[in-house]
Every structure is written in structure tokens, then in C-alpha cells.
Amino acid sequence: MISLHVPSRFRLLTRWIALVVFFCGAAGHGLAALGFDLTRDAKPACSIVVANQPSPSARLAALEIQSHVLKITGAELPIRSETDVVDGPRILVGESTRTRELGFRGTDFQPQEYLIAFRPKTVVLIGRDWEDTTANRKEDGRPMTGENLQDTRHRIQYATAAGTPVGGTEPIELPGLYDDQGTCLATYDFLERFCGVRWYGPNPLNVVLPKKASLSIRGSDIRRSPALKHRSALPGGSWPFLQNQWGQFTREQVLLHWRRTRQGGERWSANHTFYPRTIKARFNHPDYQPKNAGKHIGQLCYTNPRLVEEVVQTARDYFDSKGELPEGWKALGDYFALVPDDTLHLCNCDACKAARKPGTDRKTGFFSDGVISDYWFSFVNAVAREVRKTHPDKYIATLAYWSYALPPDFEIEPNVSVSPCLHTCYYPVHPGMTANDLQFYREWQGKTKAPMFLWVYYHHPMEPALISGFRCFPHVMVHQTADAMRMFLKDGIRGIFECGEQDQLEQYVMAKVWDDPATDVDAVIDEFFRSYFGRAGKPMKRFYLRLEEIACDPKNYPPPYLQTGGIDWKKVAWERLGTAERMEELGQLIGKAERLATTDEEKQRVAQWRKAFWNWMVEGREKAVAQKKPDGK
Ligand SMILES: [Zn+2]
Numbered sequence: 001m002i003s004l005h006v007p008s009r010f011r012l013l014t015r016w017i018a019l020v021v022f023f024c025g026a027a028g029h030g031l032a033a034l035g036f037d038l039t040r041d042a043k044p045a046c047s048i049v050v051a052n053q054p055s056p057s058a059r060l061a062a063l064e065i066q067s068h069v070l071k072i073t074g075a076e077l078p079i080r081s082e083t084d085v086v087d088g089p090r091i092l093v094g095e096s097t098r099t100r101e102l103g104f105r106g107t108d109f110q111p112q113e114y115l116i117a118f119r120p121k122t123v124v125l126i127g128r129d130w131e132d133t134t135a136n137r138k139e140d141g142r143p144m145t146g147e148n149l150q151d152t153r154h155r156i157q158y159a160t161a162a163g164t165p166v167g168g169t170e171p172i173e174l175p176g177l178y179d180d181q182g183t184c185l186a187t188y189d190f191l192e193r194f195c196g197v198r199w200y201g202p203n204p205l206n207v208v209l210p211k212k213a214s215l216s217i218r219g220s221d222i223r224r225s226p227a228l229k230h231r232s233a234l235p236g237g238s239w240p241f242l243q244n245q246w247g248q249f250t251r252e253q254v255l256l257h258w259r260r261t262r263q264g265g266e267r268w269s270a271n272h273t274f275y276p277r278t279i280k281a282r283f284n285h286p287d288y289q290p291k292n293a294g295k296h297i298g299q300l301c302y303t304n305p306r307l308v309e310e311v312v313q314t315a316r317d318y319f320d321s322k323g324e325l326p327e328g329w330k331a332l333g334d335y336f337a338l339v340p341d342d343t344l345h346l347c348n349c350d351a352c353k354a355a356r357k358p359g360t361d362r363k364t365g366f367f368s369d370g371v372i373s374d375y376w377f378s379f380v381n382a383v384a385r386e387v388r389k390t391h392p393d394k395y396i397a398t399l400a401y402w403s404y405a406l407p408p409d410f411e412i413e414p415n416v417s418v419s420p421c422l423h424t425c426y427y428p429v430h431p432g433m434t435a436n437d438l439q440f441y442r443e444w445q446g447k448t449k450a451p452m453f454l455w456v457y458y459h460h461p462m463e464p465a466l467i468s469g470f471r472c473f474p475h476v477m478v479h480q481t482a483d484a485m486r487m488f489l490k491d492g493i494r495g496i497f498e499c500g501e502q503d504q505l506e507q508y509v510m511a512k513v514w515d516d517p518a519t520d521v522d523a524v525i526d527e528f529f530r531s532y533f534g535r536a537g538k539p540m541k542r543f544y545l546r547l548e549e550i551a552c553d554p555k556n557y558p559p560p561y562l563q564t565g566g567i568d569w570k571k572v573a574w575e576r577l578g579t580a581e582r583m584e585e586l587g588q589l590i591g592k593a594e595r596l597a598t599t600d601e602e603k604q605r606v607a608q609w610r611k612a613f614w615n616w617m618v619e620g621r622e623k624a625v626a627q628k629k630p631d632g633k
Contacts, residue, residue, distance in 0.1 A: 018254030020326075024042040034118035035218045036089065038195075039075040039353065042213040046123075048079045051096035054152070055106075055129035057181035060096025062257065064187055065091060065125075067164035068197050073215050076166060089121040094165045094183040099126055104184065112265060113225040114186035116193075125190055130175060140318065141332040142326055143178060144271045144497060145234055146295040148324075150333070152177040152264075156252040163204035174255060177234075177264030178332060185226065188260055192218055200508055200532060201246040201251035202237070205604060208531045228514040229266040230453060230495020234258055235507060239462050241474065244612035245504035247604070261511045267333025267454055268495050270397040270619065272418045274300060275341040278328035290347035296430055298341035302379035303351035311338065312386040319391045335397040335417060336387070338380055342402065346372065362406045364562035365564050366436045368421070370406025375475040377408040377416075384413035395450050406440045421455040425500070428480045428552035432564060434513015451494040456484075461569035470570045471620025473577035474613050475572050476548040478506040482513050482521045503612070534602045540609065543589040547613070550577050574624035578617055590614045 038047040043195050048062050062079050065068045070076050080086050082096035092099050095106040102119060109115070114127030130136060141149040153176040158167035175181040191197040194217040198208040236254055237243045258264070274283070276297045283300055288307045291300050300307060315336040330337040346352065356374040362370030376398075384396040394415065400407070401421040412418070418442045426433045444452065461472035481502070488496065502510065505528055512519045529541035550556060561572040590610055597603045 003171065016226070025339075033218045033220045034120070035216060036118065036121075036123055038069055038077065038215040038217065039073040040214045042074040044077045046077060046091055047086050048077050048093055049082060049084075049086055049090045049096060049098050050079060050093050051278060052081045052083060053129055054094055054096075055175075055181075055183065056179070057127075057129040057175040057183045058182075059172065060158075060174060061125060061183045061187035062093045063158055063167050064184075064191065065093065067158075067166050068191050068195065068209060069215060070130075070164060070166060072195060072197075072209050073213055075213075079081050091125065092121045093125050093187065094129060095126060099124055109182055110225065111180055112182060112185060112229065113223065114182040114189070116186050116190050116219070116222040117220050118221060123190070125183060125186040127184075127186050128180045129183050130179030130181065131293040136179075138321070140321060141267060141269070142176070142325055142327075143267075143332050144232065144330060145177065147179065147327070149176060153179070154252075154255045158256075159620045161250065161252040161256045161487050161586075164242075174259055176212075177258065178267045179264075181259070181264075184259060185262060189222070193222075198527075198531060199257060200528065201249070201504055202257035203247055203249040205601065206246055206504075208248075224517045226262055227489050228266065228493070228496060228515050230268045230497075231263050231265045231511070231514050232495070232497040233261075233507060233511055233514070234263055234498070235501040237501075239466070240616060241252050241462070241503045241612045242501045242507065244616075245608055247608045251357065261508070262515055263511070265420045266495060268331035268335045268397065268417075269330040270335065270337045270339060270399055270417075270453065270455075270497075271330045272339045272341060273329050273337050274298075274339070277327070278326070282326055283310070283326065290345060290349075291352075292348040296343060296345035298343040299346050300570050301347040301349055301352060302340075302375065303347075303349070303355055308379070308382045308386070311383050315387050315394075315396065316390055319387075319394050330397075333438060334393065335395050337382060337397040338399075339399050340376060340404075344372070344403065346375070360409060364406070364436050366433055367401060367402065367423070367565060368405035368436060368440060369442075369627045370408070371403040373404045373406050374408040374410070376404040377412065380416055381410075381413045384416045388413065388415045388428055397453075399455065400440065400444055401455070407443050412448050417450040417453065418444050418448050419453040419455055419497075422446055422457065424456040424481065424484050425458050425460045425475060425477070426567070427484060428477050429554050429557045430562065430567060431554065433566075445491060452492070453497070454488060454493055455493040455497050455499055457499050458502050461567070461573070463500065464569055468570065471573065471616055471621075471623065472569050473551060473573040474547050474617070475505065476503060476506065476544060477552050478509050478525065478548060479521060480508055480552060481510055481523060482519075485510055486517045487515045489513075513519065533593065533597065533605055534599060536597040536602050539589045539593040541592065542604065542615075543586060546582075546589070550582060570624075574621045578621050583617065583621060586617070591603075 039045050046537050050058050050062050066077050068081060104124055104126050108130040111128055139149055143152060154169045154174045157171050175184055185575035196210045200206045206621055235242055237246045279297055288300050288304055290301055318331050320338055325331055355378050360374040380396060380398050395417040399418045399421055400417050422437045423433055461475050465472040509521055510525055513525055529537040533540045556571055556576045557567060561568045561576055593606050597606045
């Protein structure tokens, strides 16, 4: 996709150089583009070759190539093992004796680094893969998305999920979200870049691919890795926009879609660890309970030295793989999380009160402030200092969130990995909240030495809409989302956890920018509307970008719709955003798209978007108008 926007003079020059090199016989490694036929006239022109015992990643990758090439061309490429005699051209998927003959081993690659290599009559798709060994199966960890690591190695019935006759009837285990799967990364990049496949959603109707009997490709070596190392955009399609845009889909299809959009990656976890359940199960000692704080369970006496010792021991046991980490904890890879409960029923013993001495309550007027920052980070520092003595290369992970969003007054231990929680969904329209967010984000950047991760909120306005039963205006902000993500990547952010769900296209664009911040967002948007809606693409694009213009214009959010701590999403939706005039304009675009849609696919996709956005809007506005009328009150 990047090559689309290389100025044409450069492109011609590159092609010319490639041709010269090719004809001079220096073909091969990296410079010259080698041709390769996958199929000819709907007949296989090559074989897929995997190891006799392929990694879970290579097993899935081989099936994905086979099923997508079948859908594109009607030809089923055979999957052979490394010991089979394969005469013709081959695609080597994952490490095998055949890749070792060419000098490629999975362990030669960095985690998440992968290679697409073109050799005479051979394409190699390889990277570092998690191997299914007893030792690897025993690894412990508790990600935010699952009960433990093993739960993230989801099992699916591949043929049903992929909508394909290949893959057999037995369920297969997908590569774990946080297991190395370089071969899959290589394969998905290969299918997109060279075969024209686009995964816009989990259902086969959401997948765009070309139809041709002969699939010939030409390319040169690509060795890279995704820019963002931990990628947790794992929407289930449970909110109305994404749910209806994706249409009919199963959980297994969603699990496969997460792999195709390269979610997962480096092991990291940071979420609530101290709350009533974990306190009752493990920290129920009377000395640990808050003093003079009423009966509410949720907080602890965080200055208690024995509590600190016990938490330190839990972290050490985890890093030493001693026993299973108790339920409720979050720890993955090199990160052990400490995050308090969302309650301010704090301990009032002398030591705890001293840690919250007057003058340390950094109030901002926003959700994110620093009222208990000194108190919380004293505890985090105390644990981190001790853990560092025995495990200098491991991290204590915590959030910069809510009443401990702002940095404390003192230094942070170098092994504390902080994850600011940022209200990204407010950035286009709430200057105050944006400034507050970016200020503490920058302060943390200057203050911490450990890798930094982020929580990004995409829960407004949909979450309050669902809770309070109103219809919000679609908060499309695809360009500003891409800008924010590029900034985070430039700042060296290592991983991002998305909280909430965006719409189908914004979700897709964000994943693309996470993979490569140089992604040309407008080109991706153009391609989506052209390829997904076909003849209806132009009005659908106009409709979508018009939603974005309206939703992202700060002038549409004057006070009292704009408040210090947020936005009156219910009122602003139909009094300021979805006005009668704009609804007329948007309705015409949807009508035009429906008239232009010709094929069944185009019609179904337009209908899904209509249901997701337009029906929701029409009903939302009607309800709001009815409530405003005197007799509707
Ligand atoms: Zn206390």
C-alpha cells in the first residue's frame, strides 16, 4: 500500500533499476523482483510445504494460504510436508528442513520479525514461532483478555469459521494471541500485499479478494516487524455499529479475525489486581485492611510493610514460575501488574495519611487527576525496589488512571512500567480534556525509564448511550485516531490496549497504523470504499466522511453541551450534530448508495451499514424530537 504513494518518477526509477539488476543476472536477494505463479487457469502451479510437525502458527498459515488462494482462483494448492518429494515451485511456510537448506531458521528472527523471501521457484514465509513443547505449555501468565495464557490459544473449527471446504473437520488450536507467530505475520502480509486480500471483518462477506484463475505475483524480499509490539484491539462486535457493520458472525470468526489483523504480540498485562475478590482470597489479614475507612472492601493499607513483602513475594513467584498465579492477578511475560480498585475508601492509618499529605492532591477538574498519585506510587515503588533486587530485568506494571493519573512528586523506580489511560475518543472535540491528558502523558514520558504502554478509550459516546438508552451520533474520527496512534508510536509507546469499540473502518485503519505508522490513511479509506461497496462506494464514502466532519467539528459542541468533565452526548446528538438539514443530506447519500449497489455483496454490505449507522440515527433523532415535544415530556 505504501508503494501507491511513492511519486511516480521514483517508481519508474525503482522499476528500471530492478529490471537492470534482474537481467544482469544478480537476481535474488532483495533487489530484483522475482515472479512466482501460484495458480494457472484455476489449476495449482505450486505446493505449500510445512514441517512434519508444524508450529501452530505455520499450521494456520498454510491453511490460510490454501483457503484464500482457493477463493481467489478456484484452485486448491496441495499442502506437503518437508519430507515429501516436491518437484515444482513451492511456498515454504514456517521453518522446515527446506527453509534450513536455504539458511532460514525461525530462531534467527527477533520476536515478531518476519520474512517474505523470493527465491527461484520458491517463496519463503517465516518468522519466529512459538513451539508446542511441554515447557512452553507450562508457562504461566494472566492477560487482560483471558483467564490464563492457555485460554488465549483458542480452538476453532477452521473450515466453518473461514467459510471454506479446506481444513478438515477437526478443530484446530490457533496460535496464542501472545505467542510468537512470525510465520502467520509473514503470511498475512503476503496475502494482503501480493494476493490482494483484505480482512475488513470476521465474516466471509467482510473479506475482499480478487477473482482470477491465474494468480501470478512478483516481489522482492521483505523483512520487518509490526511497529507496535503489543496490539490489543480485540473487539467482539458487541456494540451496535461494529455488530451491524460486520453483520452475521460467530465468535470463532472473530477469534480468527484477530489473528488476521495481527492482534496480540508482546506479552504485557496491566489491569485491576486489588479488588474485593482478590482481597478476600489473599489479603484478608486484618492488618492489611484500611483503618477507619468504613466497611467498604476494595482498598488496602498500602503502607503496611508485610503487605508489601507479600506482594513482592507474589511477583517473585510469578517471575520464577513457582506455582500458578492466583486468580484475579494480571501478569504476562516480563510484566507483573499492580492496579488498585476504583474506590476512594482509603486507609486512614497515620502512615497512609502521611503518604497523602496535604498539598499532594493534584486536582484537575477532570476525570484524570492526581489525588492519590503520591500514595499509590509510594506503594508501587516500594514493591518495585524489592523486586528489582532479585529480578533486575523484570517490570512492575501499573496504570496512570483516574485519581492516580498524574505522576507523583518523587522519582519513579526504573522498573515501573506505567500505562497512561487516555481519553482518545474526546480528542477531536474536547480541548480541555485533551490538554489534561497530553500533559500528564508527557510528564510520564519524561519521568519513566521502563517501556510505556497505553490504554486508549473508545467508549464515548456509545457506552453512555447504551447505559442510558439513547442513540448517540456516530462518533467517526478515523483521521484523528490515525494521527493519535502515529504520535504514540513516534513517542516510543510499546503497546496499546483499546477499551471500547470503533466502527468497522476505523478499527481497521487503527490496526494498519499500529502495524506501520507510514500507512497512507486516505489510500486505505479510498480502497475500502472502492473495493467493499463497489458501485455504491462513492456515496458511502461521502456519507462516512460527512459523519466524521460533523462529529469532529469542535464548533458543534458549544457549552452547555461541552462541560469541563465531558460532553452531554445525549443532547448534542440530535440538537447540534444530527440536525434536520444534515439528516436530509445524509439520507440522500444512503439512498443513492442503495440505488447504485448492484451485486448481492454490494447490496448486503450497504444494508449492513445502513442498519448500523443510518437506522440508528433515524430512530435516535425521532426519539429525541418526540421527547422534546410538549406532549412527549
Ligand atoms: Zn494504612
